[in-house]
Amino acid sequence: MGKISVETCEIEGLKVITPAVFGDNRGYFMETYHYEDYKAAGIDQVFVQDNQSSSVKGVLRGLHFQINYPQDKLVRVIAGEVFDVAVDLRPGSATYGKWHGVTLSAENKKQFFIPKNFAHGFLVLSDYAEFAYKCTDFYHPNDEGGILWSDPEIGVKWPIPEGMEPVMSDKDKKWEGISAISIK
Numbered sequence: 001m002g003k004i005s006v007e008t009c010e011i012e013g014l015k016v017i018t019p020a021v022f023g024d025n026r027g028y029f030m031e032t033y034h035y036e037d038y039k040a041a042g043i044d045q046v047f048v049q050d051n052q053s054s055s056v057k058g059v060l061r062g063l064h065f066q067i068n069y070p071q072d073k074l075v076r077v078i079a080g081e082v083f084d085v086a087v088d089l090r091p092g093s094a095t096y097g098k099w100h101g102v103t104l105s106a107e108n109k110k111q112f113f114i115p116k117n118f119a120h121g122f123l124v125l126s127d128y129a130e131f132a133y134k135c136t137d138f139y140h141p142n143d144e145g146g147i148l149w150s151d152p153e154i155g156v157k158w159p160i161p162e163g164m165e166p167v168m169s170d171k172d173k174k175w176e177g178i179s180a181i182s183i184k
Contacts, residue, residue, distance in 0.1 A: 003031055006041040011088050011095045013115040015043065016102050017074075021109060030109060032076065033134065043113050045072045047134035052078075055124045055131070060158070060166035062121015063087055063147040063175070070116035072136040080129030081105035083159050084112050087119040087147065089181070097178055099156050106130075119147050123158050123166065146175035153178050 007016040021030045031037070038044070055061065062085065075084060085101045103125070104110050114120050122131065147154065149172060160166060
């Protein structure tokens with residue numbers, strides 16, 4: 001291994017990955033994904049789809065999950081900075097309903113591995129951000145699920161500055177709390 005360092009989280013399965021970055025006066029180089037390194041770190045998934053989005057400061061996307069076609073995700077930020085959150089929805093998990101957040105940025109180059117059956121979302125902290133992620137299943141538009149970002153039962157501590165109203169899709173404003181969902 002050696003090309004990545006992996007930090008486990010208090011919620012089993014979640015991992016924060018920091019790649020080795022090789023830089024000089026020209027800039028830098030890093031491997032953003034190498035199957036053998038990730039496999040050695042316990043992330044032995046086959047990713048089938050890459051996605052990328054851009055958002056402006058204050059945009060909050062989430063908390064999303066796929067109902068019948070759950071996805072493992074490997075997420076990172078390639079421009080700007082976001083606060084990224086995963087909520088455990090695994091049936092029978094000792095940490096069901098618990099959340100973990102991590103700041104991902106183009107500067108720190110960290111990645112966040114989120115296993116199947118977690119809800120996922122992020123808040124853009126910089127003026128602009130580009131967010132990229134790998135998934136282990138294809139997106140199925142009719143399979144979307146979500147949890148209200150501000151559900152008090154979960155209690156995510158979003159770093160929203162006082163007076164700022166998060167910018168969200170109408171869909172994300174209407175999700176219900178965790179007690180209304182059912183994951184098999």
